[in-house]
Amino acid sequence: MAVFAPWLSPYHPIDHADLMHSEEPPSRAYLFGTDNQGRDILSRVIYGSRISLSVGLVSQGLNSLIGILLGLTAGFIGRRWDDLVMGLTNIMLSIPSLVFALAIMAVLGPGLINIFLALGLTNWAYSCRITRSQVLFTRSLDYVVAARALGYGEARIMFTQVLPNIIGPILVVATLGVAGAILIEAALSFLGLGTQPPTPSWGGMLSTAREQLFTAPWISIFPGLAIFITVLGLNLLGDGLRDILDPHTTRQRR
Amino acid sequence: MLRFALRRILQFIPTILAITLILFILLNILPGDAALMSGDAQDKGVDPRFIEEMKKRWGLDQPIHIRYLTYLKNLAAGDMGLSYLRREKVSGLIASRLWPTLRLAFAAMLIAVSIGIPLGFYSALRQGTWLDAFSMVGAVSGVSIPQFWLGLLLMFFLAVKLPFFPVSGYGDGDLKHILLPAFTLGVGYMALLARTTRAAVVEILTTDYIRTARAKGLSDFLVNRKHILRNALILVLTTAGLQFGSLMGSTVVVEKLFSWPGLGSLMVDSIFQRDIPVTQGCVLLIILVFLLVNLAVDLLYAIIDPRVEYR
Numbered sequence: 205m206a207v208f209a210p211w212l213s214p215y216h217p218i219d220h221a222d223l224m225h226s227e228e229p230p231s232r233a234y235l236f237g238t239d240n241q242g243r244d245i246l247s248r249v250i251y252g253s254r255i256s257l258s259v260g261l262v263s264q265g266l267n268s269l270i271g272i273l274l275g276l277t278a279g280f281i282g283r284r285w286d287d288l289v290m291g292l293t294n295i296m297l298s299i300p301s302l303v304f305a306l307a308i309m310a311v312l313g314p315g316l317i318n319i320f321l322a323l324g325l326t327n328w329a330y331s332c333r334i335t336r337s338q339v340l341f342t343r344s345l346d347y348v349v350a351a352r353a354l355g356y357g358e359a360r361i362m363f364t365q366v367l368p369n370i371i372g373p374i375l376v377v378a379t380l381g382v383a384g385a386i387l388i389e390a391a392l393s394f395l396g397l398g399t400q401p402p403t404p405s406w407g408g409m410l411s412t413a414r415e416q417l418f419t420a421p422w423i424s425i426f427p428g429l430a431i432f433i434t435v436l437g438l439n440l441l442g443d444g445l446r447d448i449l450d451p452h453t454t455r456q457r458r
Numbered sequence: 459m460l461r462f463a464l465r466r467i468l469q470f471i472p473t474i475l476a477i478t479l480i481l482f483i484l485l486n487i488l489p490g491d492a493a494l495m496s497g498d499a500q501d502k503g504v505d506p507r508f509i510e511e512m513k514k515r516w517g518l519d520q521p522i523h524i525r526y527l528t529y530l531k532n533l534a535a536g537d538m539g540l541s542y543l544r545r546e547k548v549s550g551l552i553a554s555r556l557w558p559t560l561r562l563a564f565a566a567m568l569i570a571v572s573i574g575i576p577l578g579f580y581s582a583l584r585q586g587t588w589l590d591a592f593s594m595v596g597a598v599s600g601v602s603i604p605q606f607w608l609g610l611l612l613m614f615f616l617a618v619k620l621p622f623f624p625v626s627g628y629g630d631g632d633l634k635h636i637l638l639p640a641f642t643l644g645v646g647y648m649a650l651l652a653r654t655t656r657a658a659v660v661e662i663l664t665t666d667y668i669r670t671a672r673a674k675g676l677s678d679f680l681v682n683r684k685h686i687l688r689n690a691l692i693l694v695l696t697t698a699g700l701q702f703g704s705l706m707g708s709t710v711v712v713e714k715l716f717s718w719p720g721l722g723s724l725m726v727d728s729i730f731q732r733d734i735p736v737t738q739g740c741v742l743l744i745i746l747v748f749l750l751v752n753l754a755v756d757l758l759y760a761i762i763d764p765r766v767e768y769r
Contacts, residue, residue: 301704303710306725407606
């Protein structure tokens with residue numbers, strides 16, 4: 205949907221502003237109605253998916269990268285480095301991610317690239333923790349010992365032996381992380397610190413919709429529904445992956 | 459026990475120090491000249507000599523490590539500096555906003571605990587029934603719903619369409635004003651608690667000691683209460699403590715939505731006004747509340763669960 209936005213949208217999300225038809229309830233011409241500037245809400249919701257999904261994927265990609273690298277090296281090298289990484293991880297965990305992201309946005313200012321950074325640098329702690337604990341568990345398994353006996357270098361063992369075998373749980377954390385990032389981006393845009401108008405983003409649309417809650421409530425309904433369904437889907441995917449990958453819970457959860 | 463408590467409290471100090479350092483570095487590389495933002499500068503126009511003077515007055519002309527040490531020294535004495543914009547002590551500004559935020563957060567927690575835990579508990583005991591299905595669908599939805607949207611919907615239906623509640627504001631601190639924001643804030647937390655409780659109870663149900671308890675003829679009530687609930691609560695408590703942080707974080711959005719005069723809305727306003735000392739103070743306090751709650755959870759943990767070693 206995000207990729208095919210230009211073909212799916214009936215109108216242009218920004219340029220098609222028909223002030224004669226502003227704040228119209230959903231109709232056949234405008235399926236989701238129009239906003240205060242007469243822009244088609246359906247088109248804006250479709251285009252908004254680009255922002256949400258790219259923020260979710262890019263920032264979680266960054267988080268996973270940082271988390272995996274730190275977790276792998278912490279688990280492998282151990283000692284001082286491990287203490288340092290785990291100390292940092294615990295500190296990151298003690299700062300609520302929305303508050304952290306807000307503080308970074310305060311420094312960098314609004315904008316899409318800045319959101320990537322604010323969310324991509326603050327939520328790696330979960331990936332790091334899960335990677336490290338998996339590494340500690342895997343490190344003593346036979347195939348790693350065998351690889352070491354064959355004379356593989358540490359880096360080679362890390363990336364070719366251990367990483368592929370522990371990628372499952374990391375993937376689960378990442379899926380849930382994408383959902384979380386989308387929620388935080390929406391919250392930031394809602395507060396006015398995320399993507400700026402007129403760029404259509406779901407959180408930003410809700411932010412302006414609040415003022416028209418009394419006169420045009422449908423403006424609030426659809427962007428929120430879009431966020432909800434996307435995040436719900438990702439959370440269900442994450443849960444499903446966990447059930448499949450974790451032999452402990454497969455029997456018990458269902 | 460006392461030694462365990464003392465140790466945990468001592469561990470607290472380096473964490474706080476590290477957090478102040480991260481925040482200080484982060485917020486003080488802020489582009490844009492803070493001296494320009496103060497009230498006086500805007501009155502008198504931009505005169506370079508004046509900016510120098512202002513910088514001196516706010517201590518912004520010193521190197522950053524000296525500023526950090528001064529900041530720490532003042533912080534230890536409870537002084538968070540002056541607001542650039544309002545000329546008031548940050549500590550005073552924050553103190554007046556702390557109580558509304560704490561009220562909101564604890565009200566949300568109360569709602570979440572009193573609905574989420576029983577819901578998770580009973581759906582685990584009645585696995586596969588409609589109650590289980592219903593509450594688990596509700597739980598995954600509760601985690602996924604954007605809070606400000608839920609707040610908007612509640613506002614629309616329960617305050618605009620059906621005027622049961624005031625749309626927003628603090629009122630005189632009455633129950634009517636707090637219910638909608640507290641519920642909005644608590645839903646995600648409630649859903650999480652329900653899921654955690656269910657998972658914990660489901661796991662406990664398969665253990666040997668439950669089978670033994672039933673085999674020796676204990677009543678369902680006793681087994682549920684003493685054997686299942688108590689053991690499940692230990693697991694739930696940990697999640698509850700760790701997730702309290704995201705609850706504190708969400709107060710920012712919910713307070714802004716409902717025009718609640720708390721720390722979160724102060725923080726957002728201060729970001730827009732580039733009032734760094736206030737932003738810094740708000741972030742620090744939100745984190746501090748979260749850390750204190752977790753400290754309390756850890757101590758409680760040691761009381762509930764005799765297996766915790768008081769290392």
